[in-house]
Amino acid sequence: MTNITNSLYTIRFFDMAARKGTFIHRIHPVAKLLAAITYILVASSFGKYDIIPLLPLVFYPVVLLAVGDIPVMPVAKRMLLAGPFIAGMGILNPLFDHGVFYVGGVSIGAGWIACMSLIIKGALTVMSALLLIAITGMDKTAQALRMLKVPRAFVLQLLLTYRYISVLMEETARVLTAYNLRASARKGSGKGVKKNAWGSLAGQLLLRTLGRAERVHGAMLMRGFNGEYNTGELAPMNIKDIAYLAIWVLFFAAVRIYNIPALIGLLITGVL
Amino acid sequence: MSDYITSVKNLVYTYPDGHTAVRDISFEIKRGESIGIIGANGAGKSTLLMLIMGLLMPQSGEIWVEELKVTPKSLTAVRQRIGMVLQDPDDQLFMANVYDDVAFGPRNYKLDEAEVNERVTKALQTVGILYLKDRPPFRLSGGEKRAAAIASVLSMQPGILVMDEPTSSLDPKARRRLISMLKELSQTKIITSHDMDMVMEVCDRAIVLKEGRIAADGLARDILADCRLLEECGLESPLSLQNCPLCGSKKQDPGH
Amino acid sequence: MHMADTLISPAVGGIMWAASVGAIAYSIKKTGDDLEQKKIPIMGVMGAFVFAAQMINFSIPMTGSSGHIGGGMLLSILLGPYAGFLTMASILAIQALFFADGGLLAFGCNVFNMGFYTCFVAYQLIYRRIIHRGFSAGRIFTASMLTAVIGLQLGSFSVVLQTLFSGKTELPFAAFTLMMQPIHLAIGIVEGLITSAVVVFIWKARPEIVERSAQGEPIGNVSVKRVVAALAAAVVITGGMLSWFASSYPDGLEWSVFNTNGNSEIESSGEVHTTMSDIQSKTAFLPDYGFKVPEEEAQQGAEGGGERWPSVNAGTSVSGLVGGVMTLALAALSGLAIALIKRGKKAGAA
Numbered sequence: 001m002t003n004i005t006n007s008l009y010t011i012r013f014f015d016m017a018a019r020k021g022t023f024i025h026r027i028h029p030v031a032k033l034l035a036a037i038t039y040i041l042v043a044s045s046f047g048k049y050d051i052i053p054l055l056p057l058v059f060y061p062v063v064l065l066a067v068g069d070i071p072v073m074p075v076a077k078r079m080l081l082a083g084p085f086i087a088g089m090g091i092l093n094p095l096f097d098h099g100v101f102y103v104g105g106v107s108i109g110a111g112w113i114a115c116m117s118l119i120i121k122g123a124l125t126v127m128s129a130l131l132l133i134a135i136t137g138m139d140k141t142a143q144a145l146r147m148l149k150v151p152r153a154f155v156l157q158l159l160l161t162y163r164y165i166s167v168l169m170e171e172t173a174r175v176l177t178a179y180n181l182r183a184s185a186r187k188g189s190g191k192g193v194k195k196n197a198w199g200s201l202a203g204q205l206l207l208r209t210l211g212r213a214e215r216v217h218g219a220m221l222m223r224g225f226n227g228e229y230n231t232g233e234l235a236p237m238n239i240k241d242i243a244y245l246a247i248w249v250l251f252f253a254a255v256r257i258y259n260i261p262a263l264i265g266l267l268i269t270g271v272l
Numbered sequence: 273m274s275d276y277i278t279s280v281k282n283l284v285y286t287y288p289d290g291h292t293a294v295r296d297i298s299f300e301i302k303r304g305e306s307i308g309i310i311g312a313n314g315a316g317k318s319t320l321l322m323l324i325m326g327l328l329m330p331q332s333g334e335i336w337v338e339e340l341k342v343t344p345k346s347l348t349a350v351r352q353r354i355g356m357v358l359q360d361p362d363d364q365l366f367m368a369n370v371y372d373d374v375a376f377g378p379r380n381y382k383l384d385e386a387e388v389n390e391r392v393t394k395a396l397q398t399v400g401i402l403y404l405k406d407r408p409p410f411r412l413s414g415g416e417k418r419a420a421a422i423a424s425v426l427s428m429q430p431g432i433l434v435m436d437e438p439t440s441s442l443d444p445k446a447r448r449r450l451i452s453m454l455k456e457l458s459q460t461k462i463i464t465s466h467d468m469d470m471v472m473e474v475c476d477r478a479i480v481l482k483e484g485r486i487a488a489d490g491l492a493r494d495i496l497a498d499c500r501l502l503e504e505c506g507l508e509s510p511l512s513l514q515n516c517p518l519c520g521s522k523k524q525d526p527g528h
Numbered sequence: 529m530h531m532a533d534t535l536i537s538p539a540v541g542g543i544m545w546a547a548s549v550g551a552i553a554y555s556i557k558k559t560g561d562d563l564e565q566k567k568i569p570i571m572g573v574m575g576a577f578v579f580a581a582q583m584i585n586f587s588i589p590m591t592g593s594s595g596h597i598g599g600g601m602l603l604s605i606l607l608g609p610y611a612g613f614l615t616m617a618s619i620l621a622i623q624a625l626f627f628a629d630g631g632l633l634a635f636g637c638n639v640f641n642m643g644f645y646t647c648f649v650a651y652q653l654i655y656r657r658i659i660h661r662g663f664s665a666g667r668i669f670t671a672s673m674l675t676a677v678i679g680l681q682l683g684s685f686s687v688v689l690q691t692l693f694s695g696k697t698e699l700p701f702a703a704f705t706l707m708m709q710p711i712h713l714a715i716g717i718v719e720g721l722i723t724s725a726v727v728v729f730i731w732k733a734r735p736e737i738v739e740r741s742a743q744g745e746p747i748g749n750v751s752v753k754r755v756v757a758a759l760a761a762a763v764v765i766t767g768g769m770l771s772w773f774a775s776s777y778p779d780g781l782e783w784s785v786f787n788t789n790g791n792s793e794i795e796s797s798g799e800v801h802t803t804m805s806d807i808q809s810k811t812a813f814l815p816d817y818g819f820k821v822p823e824e825e826a827q828q829g830a831e832g833g834g835e836r837w838p839s840v841n842a843g844t845s846v847s848g849l850v851g852g853v854m855t856l857a858l859a860a861l862s863g864l865a866i867a868l869i870k871r872g873k874k875a876g877a878a
Contacts, residue, residue, distance in 0.1 A: 010626055044633055118534050138625075161618050164366075193587060209573055
């Protein structure tokens with residue numbers, strides 16, 4: 001139940017975030033999508049012991065959060081939920097990787113470095129996907145997909161799934177409430193739906209869902225749906241949008257090619 | 273087709289499981305009329321609406337909408353003339369935001385985007401929710417959802433509106449707003465409902481269904497005042513015509 | 529079982545994307561007109577159903593723990609493999625975007641691991657075979673159980689391979705496999721139990737729903753085999769290529785973390801390890817694998833030409849650290865500055 005509430009809250013949060021009208025919200029969705037993809041490609045192309053050179057990539061989420069006026073905590077929370085798996089995979093590194101790095105006279109296990117690199121990259125890539133939705137929203141992302149020639153049928157189906165998640169989650173929550181109100185007193189193993197109700201509880205919900213699908217299909221037919229999904233046309237990208245994309249791509253390329261923190265460090269230590 | 277905009281002749285429909293929901297129904301509707309179709313649960317109201325919309329095809333009998341007979345081939349043209357608002361707005365609002373939803377119909381008819389925009393704006397203004405156009409359906413109240421569902425049909429500019437239980441699960445204020453809005457709409461209206469008071473306010477004619485047949489067809493104020501008829505058909509007279517529950521005094525006849 | 533962006537390399541991600549896009553395109557083509565008309569709303573709403581149903585905890589008798597419904601198998605049983613696969617792909621897309629389950633780069637991996645194996649391999653080869661002989665509660669149970677277990681075994685093994693070929697984390701193949709497979713055997717059994725309970729219920733209440741999708745689709749067996757064969761070939765070829773890359777990169781010979789202008793050096797377990805400094809390798813898409821000097825050559829270089837690989841320079845390493853800290857500080861400051869400027873503007877406007 002808390003799961004359902006959390007998920008509904010998440011969808012609502014991203015919807016609200018995407019409806020703000022900041023500079024970044026007004027950028028063309030295709031530019032935002034391509035920038036995010038480039039970012040993830042660059043971030044994941046760093047090697048397993050890389051930490052310092054990829055740090056400048058932090059600028060991207062920071063700028064998006066600040067310019068887009070996106071509340072940090074809910075995004076961070078969502079990010080932490082993705083954490084355990086990545087952290088779990090990361091923490092195995094020190095067990096298997098016995099190499100040692102010497103940094104300024106201090107020795108650090110290579111496994112720990114790899115673990116840290118994994119976690120940082122994980123945080124950055126997860127963050128960028130969440131921020132893409134937070135500054136673009138599902139409907140504009142879908143329009144961008146159409147512009148990038150993703151088949152209509154797939155985009156429409158994606159939108160329908162998104163649309164009905166909240167409806168069906170609320171319905172599921174009601175069924176579970178009804179179940180728990182009557183079944184919680186019974187002793188059994190653990191929480192959740194008991195075996196004798198597995199099929200009927202989920203099955204009833206499923207039958208109702210199929211009924212709803214029929215009605216939705218009817219509603220679409222009655223408004224002239226003939227299998228083709230016609231989105232409103234999206235204006236082509238203007239100079240501002242192209243500049244947005246170009247600046248980020250150049251920045252990511254620079255981060256990939258030059259070790260920027262090292263250069264800054266040399267500059268500072270050189271001066272001192 | 274003279275001044276009759278819709279006519280239903282000797283309609284029969286039996287579901288695949290053998291249950292006959294509609295038995296020999298015939299009626300005609302004039303342009304601009306508002307018709308309330310009332311009847312107990314299972315009387316055949318929903319089946320009748322689905323037949324009119326061509327979502328089901330009758331085993332026998334025929335339906336005419338303006339100059340068109342409803343057949344699988346004429347469906348596209350029929351559905352431009354007649355629009356239906358479903359009972360559950362969540363079934364009707366399937367797009368990610370109100371604007372796209374209201375634009376769904378016009379875009380399917382390949383109108384250019386300027387005209388789509390004009391129609392969407394007009395439809396949303398008519399139901400009074402233009403300011404909600406960028407909202408996703410899951411952030412609308414029950415009344416707002418209902419209004420959006422009606423707008424999604426109005427944007428197709430149909431001559432006839434079909435509505436299934438438009439006032440169900442609305443709070444009193446939203447219901448009141450909806451009733452005044454329905455009264456404003458100039459389209460021919462076919463409304464099914466259990467809300468007898470709404471039918472009395474909005475409709476000038478009423479058709480009572482009982483077990484798949486027409487039990488009565490006449491002026492709404494006559495039928496709704498006929499307690500015995502309503503009782504026999506599993507219905508109840510409108511609250512506004514019932515005795516006052518506090519003092520027992522009789523309400524005034526609506527005809528006076 | 530969601531694969532994360534951070535665990536895979538762009539090459540592995542790209543290859544799996546290509547494979548998944550191919551499978552998606554093929555499925556769209558296969559479902560054809562049928563999909564265009566009738567199935568889209570059903571697929572859309574069913575996708576949302578799986579989302580919601582995944583939130584239901586089913587308590588597992590005698591264990592005190594609970595299990596969840598999986599998506600792919602239920603969807604292919606009810607919608608057929610092609611529509612089921614497409615629906616699964618859109619569920620995974622929404623999970624990646626909104627819920628940080630999986631990522632954009634890993635989307636291809638996830639579609640393959642959680643959609644392809646279940647809908648095309650396990651469903652086609654097992655479920656349909658068993659059900660072909662007619663429906664009964666027993667057969668539905670056996671078919672669901674086997675399909676769930678085998679689909680998940682294939683999927684989890686695929687996770688192991690993708691992680692291994694990406695080389696982003698240090699996990700011996702044997703240990704990783706021994707960890708993943710048994711866990712997913714248990715998950716598969718639970719999923720099989722729950723799914724068969726649901727499918728049997730639906731079959732008893734509305735047999736036509738379950739039976740229609742099993743026989744109704746005139747998917748010539750030949751073409752299915754062809755798809756499986758083609759994709760299997762693709763996997764073998766790309767797998768072979770990747771393993772060639774992977775084996776040609778010597779263990780431990782890696783980029784330096786504190787790689788500053790190519791002047792740093794790493795000591796690992798007493799051995800002298802080397803780092804690459806040329807721009808070409810930095811711009812390479814596959815920094816871990818591509819354009820690397822083979823091990824022998826590198827070690828020869830390290831042993832033979834001491835001047836090519838200067839000794840540990842503490843100064844450059846420290847400057848790397850300083851620079852890193854500065855970068856982060858700058859990022860934080862610029863974020864704060866933007867926020868402050870915006871607040872100032874708002875206050876000014878108000």
